[in-house]
Structures are given as C-alpha cells and as structure tokens.
Amino acid sequence: MPDASSPTAAALLADAQRVQRVALIALLAGAVGIAFSPIFVRLSELGPTATAFWRVAFAVPALAAWIRLEPRSTRSRPPSTRGDYLRLTAVGLFFAGDLAFWHWSIKFTSVANATLLANFAPIFVTLVAWLVFKERFSRTFVLGLALAIGGAVVLMGRSLHVSTDALFGDALGLITAMFYGGYILAVGKLRAEFSTATIMTWSGVVTAVALLPIAVVSGESLIASTASGWGVLLALALFSHAGGQSLIAYALAHLPAAFSSVSLLLQPAAAAVLAWVLLGEPLGPWQAVGAVVVLAGILLARRGSR
Template sequence: MTEAAMASPDNGRLKALGVLVAGGAIIGLAPILVRLSDAGPAAIGFWRVTFALPLLALMALRSDGGVGAPSKFALIAGLAFAGDLSFWHYSIHYTSVANATVLTNLTPVVVTIVAWLAFRQRPANLFLLAVGLAVGGAWMMAAGRGAGAPGANPPLGDSLALSTAGWYAIYLMGVAAARKSAGAARVMFWSSLASAPVLLAVALALGENLTPSSAAGWAAVVGLGVMHVAGQGSIAWALGRLPAATASVVVLIQPVVAAILGWMLFAEAMTPLQMAGGMLALFGVVLAQAASRQRKPA
C-alpha cells in the first residue's frame, strides 16, 4: 500500500472522529460551569455565546480571511442553539436532573429519523442498534443517580427537555449543512451571533437576573464562552467531515465526561448502574463509527 493511500479517507475520518470526541468531552464541562454561574438560565446562555464571539472572529480571520457573510444554515443553527440552551436550562429547573438528561439525550434518535425521512439517508440496521445502545447507556447513567427532587413542575420540565433534543438536532444538521460552503470558525461565529439576541430576549421577557452577582459567577460564564469555542467549534469542524447522525451519537460522550468530572471535583461517586451505562454509551459510540460506513440506499 502506498503512503498516499495510507494517508487518505480513513486517516481523515479518524482525525475527524478524534476532534469530535474531544469536542464532546469539552462540552461535558458545561453542566459544572452552569451550576457555578449565578445568573438566569437564558442569561447564562447569552453570556456564553457573547464571550465566545471575539475568539470566533479572530479564528475566522486567521482560517477563513474574516467572518464573511452568513449562510442561512448558520443562522438557522444559531436560532436552534438559542432554543437548545433556553429549554435545557429551564428543564433542569422544573424537573429532575435525571429526567432532563435522559430526554435531552434523545437527539441521536431525532437526527436519524429526520435524516432518514427528510433527506433519504437511510441508516444501516447496525447503526440503529448503535443509537439504541448509546441512548440506553446515557439513560442508565442519568437514572443511576438515584431519586432526586422532582422539580417545581415535572410535566413541564419533561416537555422542555424533550424539546431540547429537537433543538439540538436542528442545530447539528444546520451546522453540517453550513459547513459544506464555509469554514468551522465562520459558521460558529454566525450561529453564535444569531443566538445571542434570542437568548437575551428570552431572559428579559422572563424577568431573569441578567448578570452574575459574584466574581465566581463571571468566571464561570467566561469559562463557558471559552468552552463554547473549543467544544462546539471542534464539533462544527468535524461536522464538515462526518455525517450529522454519526456526530449526534458521538456527542453522547458528554454525560459520561460530566459524571466523571462530578466524581473527581465534587466527590459524587458513580453507582454501578452509572458505570455500566457509561461503558454501554461508549460502546454505542464505537459501534456507530463502524456502522455509519454501511449506509443502505434509500
């Protein structure tokens, strides 16, 4: 085999997979930083994307020659991301963390179904099995945390969490479409810029506390901005090289990372059910990579 052959599609795919896994792992920091922030739920999302914008603009200048003009898909992704952050933050307030996590992690199911029905991207049976294993593992990790406070309005919170899965699915597919004609930094800049005013409007309309009240709170939202660039930026880059359905399964590594960090930083021990769920989710991620190469014709 020649050196050129050894360097082509599979190595490029492995690189994209590595970047995608790294991005998902970085995003696993989000629940910890959100918990340390002391502003309103939507306001936290506003500060996250606002602090990310200067970094994204610099990255776009270096990699793409500037931010350029936005594509409609980048703007659609930004609006969907605003819905994702708003609905997810409020779902945690109204229902248990376990329910919010489980329902939000249905994103791969939504992406696969939409890609199948709307874009005729029929998945292989093995990929469907991988989705089921990954989602099942994520559910086990959430359910394994034990019974917690049910929240102020569980039915409302569950509905918001379920909606979050749809918002994030739209975001992933929007970014994937935008990446066909623009670099990752440019897509991330415009999607973040589009989401900022929506998040601010939601925070104002709901009477939220707009600004953190402590230095630690400000540090947390600045950290969220940096995390947004590194995490979502890595995911956006990988989406230019991998199918959205595959990416939606791989980012299920987020709850695994969040659970591990909770154990390391807050002494939140993982139960046997959580450990089994984490291994199952990771197995589903690996299986999805193999299965995604076996797509059936529509």
C-alpha cells in the same frame, strides 16, 4: 480515473481516512469540552438563561478573531447572499432553542430527566436523515444507537423519576432534543460551504441576541457579583463553547451527522465523571456501567457507519 489499486487512489483513500480519524478525535474532544458546561453552570452566580447568554456572548469576540487569523488560502467564502444569512441565522436559532428549552425544562422536571431527554437528539437526527435526506443506515448502526441511548438511561437511571407533575418539563426536554438535532443537521450541511469559525461566529451572534430578551423577561440578573463569577462565565464561553462546540462543528464537515449525534452521547458520561472528580458527586456502579455501555454503543455505531 485511476482504479482503486492505483497509487493515486490509494493515497486519496489514505488521506480521507486520516481526515476522518482527525474529525473523530475532534468530535470526541468536543463532547468532553461541552461536558464541562454543566459544571460551569452549577458554579455560575447567574441564572441558567443569563449564563447561557454569556456563554455565547463572550465566545463571539474570540470566534470573530479566529476568522481574522485564518490564512487566506484556507478560508471558505464569507456569507454574501440573503440565503446564506438566513441559513446561518437558523443555526443560531436552533442553538438558542436548545439552550432555552433545556433550561426551562430543568424548572419543571428533574435535572436528570431534562438532561437525558435532551440527549435523545440522535433519534431525531437519524429520523430526519432517513425521511428527509433519504440516508440509509445499517442494522449495526441502529443497534449502536439503541445501545448508546440505553447506556445513557442506565447512567442517569438512579436519578430519574416518572411523575405526571413533571410531564410538562419532560416535554420541554424532548423539544430540547429536537432543537439540538436541528442544530447538528444544519451545521453539518453548512460546513460544506463555510468554515467552522464563520458558522460559529454568525450563529453565536444570533443565539446571543435571541437569548438576551429571554433572560431579561425571566427576571435573571445579567451581572455577576464577583470576579470569580465572571471567570466561570468566561471559562464556559471559551472552553465549552468556543472550544468544545467548535470542535464538533469542525467534525461535522467530515463525519455523518447521525453518527456524530450518537457520539455526542459521550457528553453525559463524561459529565458524570467530571462531577465526581470536581464536585464530589458520587459515581455509583450503575453509572459506571452506563458509561461503558454508551462507549460500546458509540463504537458499534462507528462500525455501522463505515
């Protein structure tokens, strides 16, 4: 085996660094992509669970076409065993739980509380990675994690409220974070075996099948009344899910799950900026400070992950 100073080893190291840079760009771009999802949900003519159903249902055909268009030389193996299908099903159920519990939490607590608590996923990802997978984290990474979460609290601080009447909704928000943490960890493990398109397609089918009866039971209409209403659902599916969520799944093959989950805290910061630009929702000085703190935390976690 060549030593670290040999040309071959240097070339391999350079390739690995290049792949990680591309993955980091994809991860952050994916976070921005899913930051558009609250905007689309706000504009949707349907209820939150019905909107979540169409988010994945409309994305599945595009993702399935992606599998067919992949060059054979770059395709990973297709799922073939019962274990393969069970693990892909688990990814879909984790994501269905994430969407369903987040939408339910909004009904029992404030949007700010629900969104903030849902973004506590990095805490659960880091704990599971440490306790179950025996990963070790530097003090720099832990400090970056704390800083990024603190920035998210500052970002939404003006809208947060503490009330005993909202405890149930707040608990649902934390459950949302657990489901999304499970989704990130599961995708990170499966990306070693399956392509991004394969994971997104199979998990998308499971998520849609799981969300459909929830939407029906909740009494929400599944039919948009205008063409623009269908256009919003299609944009949510293709841009935020097939686009943003797929970029995140791609990145999880090349970056640690714990760091990736911290980086996704860019989403609430980006969502606040987008709401200001597109919906006219004011962006106060404290929100700007919170966004900067989130970015600083991500950069610190990145340094602690090397």
